[in-house]
Amino acid sequence: MYNFRTDLANERRDIYQKTSKQEGQIDGIESTKEEINENIKVERVKITNENGEKAIGKPIGNYITIDIKKLKIAQEEEIKQAANTLSNELKKILDEHIDKQGEVLVVGLGNIYVTPDSLGPKVINEIDVTRHIINYLPQYVEEGTRMVSAIAPGVLGTTGIETVEILKGIVDNIHPKLVIVIDALASRSIERISSTVQLSDTGIVPGAGVGNTRSEISIKTLGIPVIAIGIPTVVETAVLVNDSLDLFIEKLQDEAKSNEYLNKLKEEDNYEEIKEVLMPKDYNLIVTPKEIDELIENMKDVVALGINNSL
């Protein structure tokens, strides 16, 4: 399989189309786009069969990408709009898997002390949990309120425990009907850092985005459906350079300054060669935008509000 270096299904589909030189619809993959407003776009990719699975290396299921422009400078109103979009999509997916009162456990992956990795734990702090109120003070909640609990289990490097081991233990003990996992993703483009949300109902492999594959968190390992809310927050330098090189050659082509060799270079994927060049110099760092603190803060508001509204 092609090394996509992105967890976003729509980016993978584009790359598959480009590298396989296929135009139009791919068998097993359905897509629709919707423009919510000037700044918010939604793309729904559905993988419907094994052919689709193989094409882009993602399991059968729904993948919804919400792109939010100018999140860095977003005001209250724009954050609410983005949260509403997330909330609407999340509700639709939830309804496919559990009933209105089905108990949900929200899990925020990541490390609170590493800014680009702190989104998950920060969202957890804002989730309106109801499980303990329903259990101990039922008079204070409306009948029919959904039980919601939330946890930030930490990261393997700090806990020494695989996240799935922690979650398996909790799920077996408190028996929710569905898990929502918030995680950092890898994307191909730095413009998507903390500006894109991908919703999917096929679970997650923590750290997959940055090359540290951990055990899967999914219906297979937990026994209940897992909805993943993934947000790109970092990008690998070699990916950045590879994509920028293509853009640069494209410009030379436009200006008729390119040549056969460069054209060929652009056709190929030079990621591995670039990585090889950068590695010995310690150049191939994982990077994040300078404004990551503010981006995370705004994205936290979007995701927390989006989840709270839908539950």
Added chain:
Amino acid sequence: MYNFRTDLANERRDIYQKTSKQEGQIDGIESTKEEINENIKVERVKITNENGEKAIGKPIGNYITIDIKKLKIAQEEEIKQAANTLSNELKKILDEHIDKQGEVLVVGLGNIYVTPDSLGPKVINEIDVTRHIINYLPQYVEEGTRMVSAIAPGVLGTTGIETVEILKGIVDNIHPKLVIVIDALASRSIERISSTVQLSDTGIVPGAGVGNTRSEISIKTLGIPVIAIGIPTVVETAVLVNDSLDLFIEKLQDEAKSNEYLNKLKEEDNYEEIKEVLMPKDYNLIVTPKEIDELIENMKDVVALGINNSL
């Protein structure tokens, strides 16, 4: 039973002696004191039978109190000395319950976003975990290294899940041999805030110190020994006022300004009356010293270093 309003066994013993007007040794309670240096004192209280249990309302077991003076202005050297004292006491207790290689899970209770309640999660971030290295990269650790894992499970108000439910799930899934729990305690004296550590091998009731009793975390609920490291970080205003009132009357007595009524007042416990007076005015807040940020920072270093050295 008397309402001790302290989780410290040595404070309870003192109160029991005072209120029961017993002098000398109490049946079922053994105590020794040691002065490590000018600033560090250790007191070991052992409850040996049911009589001792009844007297001070704590289960049979070991209770070691380490008092550290001037922690607020402690420098590197003093923090290391305090950590060594903790480490020595912890090693002795560990050796009574598991062998040198027995796997340990360290649990930091509390809420990272509430300064006086953030000690537990902050210590967890500093624990030298080895479990994942032994599992995935055994070549990087010496043979015989003890497996250590660590978790900050959050608080009921944020997670909606009782801490013991989370821990039970994890313990059943990863099978450590012993749990060390770091928790906030109640103390009678504001001078002990973040300056005292109590080690015990009888487990813990989270939130007991501030009147929110949660389910017990102990060998009864988890099935393995639980060592508690408790640190007072807050005090209730009514406790503060009650104790200060006694000191004030004592002063009047010394100056021969007191009278029968005041003497009687001092003999009695006025906590309930004082609380009743303060409550309607919203005066009975739980308070913490102004310098709590720095106290927590220094105590975090003491506890993290103390645990790491002993494991």
Added chain:
Amino acid sequence: MYNFRTDLANERRDIYQKTSKQEGQIDGIESTKEEINENIKVERVKITNENGEKAIGKPIGNYITIDIKKLKIAQEEEIKQAANTLSNELKKILDEHIDKQGEVLVVGLGNIYVTPDSLGPKVINEIDVTRHIINYLPQYVEEGTRMVSAIAPGVLGTTGIETVEILKGIVDNIHPKLVIVIDALASRSIERISSTVQLSDTGIVPGAGVGNTRSEISIKTLGIPVIAIGIPTVVETAVLVNDSLDLFIEKLQDEAKSNEYLNKLKEEDNYEEIKEVLMPKDYNLIVTPKEIDELIENMKDVVALGINNSL
């Protein structure tokens, strides 16, 4: 002069009335009260002559106290209401001292690393400054926009420089027409901690609340009017105990359990004696409520929004 142990003019007036056994209006002090809504009350104290000055030890000028109940659990709507109240009062005072376009420098006193002392610097981070835009990109602001700048100068213990020395230098160099200073105050009652705002147009003495008198920040030292926004965030244990003792004796009196001696005790101010008792035991700490993080966060929103709306 009586040791009031509060910076709030209305608390001082009450104490003056009580200790001097004066009822009704005091010469040189005018007061009005207004109830904005169930949770917000405003009291305006005006000191009009030297007699008023002497009575309560505050210079001639306006002192407006805004009390906000339940700020700890305040939602967006309640925070906006409180900010509006602050904004309305602030506008009135501003209009008395400068014209609509008069340049303002907002100063946030305090130490960002000490939670109960971090309000000032946190507010500064939220102020809508315009000075640099008017200077460098005037096309982006409406004509007639007021120049606003803001600074958090730090505290003497961290900078080694008196705050007034820093401000004097800046004021002489950038020439604002008025300074707004945000500072921590002392109050008599723990219920007022981070729930009360006092506005005054007579400047400030940093640290006065906690016994560290620094040089005055006022029209005398800076040469331009200084509006102070003071918020109580800490209280001294001896003050707490002294006030609680009075409440306790009151209760005994109500129950006819008191006696002559106690009645006399209540008439007197026992602060100094209580302090004397607590000091040798290191008991006389400055304390703050356990929930100070959340209180500061909400108060920051009230003050920042209140200032931004009025400028």
Added chain:
Amino acid sequence: MYNFRTDLANERRDIYQKTSKQEGQIDGIESTKEEINENIKVERVKITNENGEKAIGKPIGNYITIDIKKLKIAQEEEIKQAANTLSNELKKILDEHIDKQGEVLVVGLGNIYVTPDSLGPKVINEIDVTRHIINYLPQYVEEGTRMVSAIAPGVLGTTGIETVEILKGIVDNIHPKLVIVIDALASRSIERISSTVQLSDTGIVPGAGVGNTRSEISIKTLGIPVIAIGIPTVVETAVLVNDSLDLFIEKLQDEAKSNEYLNKLKEEDNYEEIKEVLMPKDYNLIVTPKEIDELIENMKDVVALGINNSL
């Protein structure tokens, strides 16, 4: 002048040599290198005349670059070694400009709320200030102790005031003999992010590294010598891509896969073209490594300790 896109004098000298195809010593520029240990290297560049100034676009003076490898995983011992190296170089520069007791003001530029820009304010919090002790409690310091004060003035976007305006005011008011400024720099290489310190005695232009030129902070504007301690913490994507492209072509050349066109491309500086390509896509972000929190934390310890030891 060539657009160096780096504030490091030694990187500029290398680029000048490469682009001007000059080998060996350049007139007006003297350099020496020293290897302190396996992980720490020092390079001293001295610009001695106008010719040197013109060549690399930096004023006459001393530029000392300290490179610290593996700072991300540095332990206490390595941080102390790095601090000692900084301290030794700083002492030498200080001695050239003021006497042993000459008062020093340490200034930490940057924004505490933006992780890659927070180094300056964080260092200020750790500086051992003595000015207030010498002024108010001279009995507590040894005779001959140097007066040290420190300030974190904030950034133009938050204060609305040019940093030099703030500093000019303070310097004119408290009269130090020398200013040390800590600032973020631009570097060409991502490996130098928060791993390199440049000391210079020619002052600083805040924000120069990221294209926001502010007024100079130097002897010209403040009237006293200004020593700058600059640390690269961010890099522009176009710089990253441009440098990586060169490395990539070099590799193709080594493998004899390059061609005339590519060779020419490598000879030229393609920064502007790459920037042009990335800009319309919002790709040309300023980036920082994922681990920036930890890098800043360790670098803060190095710089604070280095300054404290030398003063």
